[in-house]
Amino acid sequence: MTDIACNELVELVTDYMEGTLAPAERARFDAHLSECPDCVEYVAQMHRTVVAVGLSAVELERTPAVTALLQVFRDWKRELATG
Numbered sequence: 713m714t715d716i717a718c719n720e721l722v723e724l725v726t727d728y729m730e731g732t733l734a735p736a737e738r739a740r741f742d743a744h745l746s747e748c749p750d751c752v753e754y755v756a757q758m759h760r761t762v763v764a765v766g767l768s769a770v771e772l773e774r775t776p777a778v779t780a781l782l783q784v785f786r787d788w789k790r791e792l793a794t795g
């Protein structure tokens with residue numbers, strides 16, 4: 713069991729961007745990105761947003777607008793998962 717699900721990746725993205733993921737988790741994160749274009753785009757969007765607003769990923773996640781965005785993404789992923 714080495715792969716992670718899209719919703720797990722969403723939960724880990726701030727740690728990933730902060731560089732605080734454990735090496736094993738980081739490897740699983742990268743492995744998921746190599747197989748999931750949707751999550752690649754998600755991480756890229758998060759990165760662009762962090763750069764644009766000048767906040768750290770952790771600060772960003774506490775921002776209400778971003779929290780809402782994350783929720784939309786999670787709901788969207790759940791819809792994809794359930795068909």
Ligand SMILES: [Zn+2]
Nearest residue numbers: 717718748751
């Ligand atoms: Zn994914």
